[in-house]
Amino acid sequence: MDDILQQIEQEVAVFARRIEGARTRTYGTAQLDRSAYLLLLYLQQNGQCTQGEYAAAFELDTSTVSRQIVPLVEMGLVERKVAPQDKRSSVLQITAQGIEKLQEVRQARRELYEEVLEDWTPSEQGQFLYLLQRFNARLKERAEARAAMRKGRP
Amino acid sequence: MDDILQQIEQEVAVFARRIEGARTRTYGTAQLDRSAYLLLLYLQQNGQCTQGEYAAAFELDTSTVSRQIVPLVEMGLVERKVAPQDKRSSVLQITAQGIEKLQEVRQARRELYEEVLEDWTPSEQGQFLYLLQRFNARLKERAEARAAMRKGRP
DNA sequence: TAAAACAACTTGTATTATACAACTATATTC
């Protein structure tokens, strides 16, 4: 087993499961469910977007996104407005309350990482962050390209 | 936003979603579903184990593991035997056919990583693998400790 | 050592996140 890509692939598969397990077991569902957290995070970091843009960025079906948004709007964490230039689409934006909630949840989640990464050097932490960011950026491009392609010829 | 742990936490959350999206969109469900892949991987790397051990390692409910195993046994990829020392528990072991199947699936999955990591240096790939392994090992310990605790006082 | 408590697994049921298909309202194209 000396093929590094294959090893990475395996480790990532396990990682994804462990993260998911830690998430549900540690944070409970009380805080904010996975999809809600990611959506708020995305809106805070990328500013407003339409549902379709968000769906493309994560290769989600628009129906899925549509449903994810309802409770967030009801809780007042996200604001949804009809886009003036195209009345079919809605523009999503995080609210002040949403930012506050996000900060709270982030704090709770941070604790797991304090525990798990406590014996990592700052340099290791920095390197891990850097590599994750690169990986994610690449996957995001890929997702968007694939979403665009599906639109082109369905 | 200069808190590195918080940044890692966020990047990991996004990473988990992207990996999951890429998995379902890229490999389809044709190959082998997520739980089956992880179970075979675990059995190949760790040798035989009982269902309870596997559940503890991933903080899964035993009922979940119980169901995951049925199709694998039916497909002949895993063998399940009553444990001689404790007839309540079953010992799981990957079969030759399971190893073969795993190899096939791994090959297909590898392709995504070829694409996404093509411009990473070998050193970056190695570093990423190393950090993921450490992270996973730590989360595994944690999962097992928590499972043991739940048994102690439920 | 028999009864009680406990443990490993299974089965029934509910929940959650997702996709796909059909639909509605609006835009674009010809």
Add this chain to the structure above:
DNA sequence: GAATATAGTTGTATAATACAAGTTGTTTTA
């Protein structure tokens, strides 16, 4: 202006999971 395409919604199905109750086997204890 009619035909086609797009953004989002709603109906329905599936997959992965947890929790609760049940079964069978094991350990503790009075």
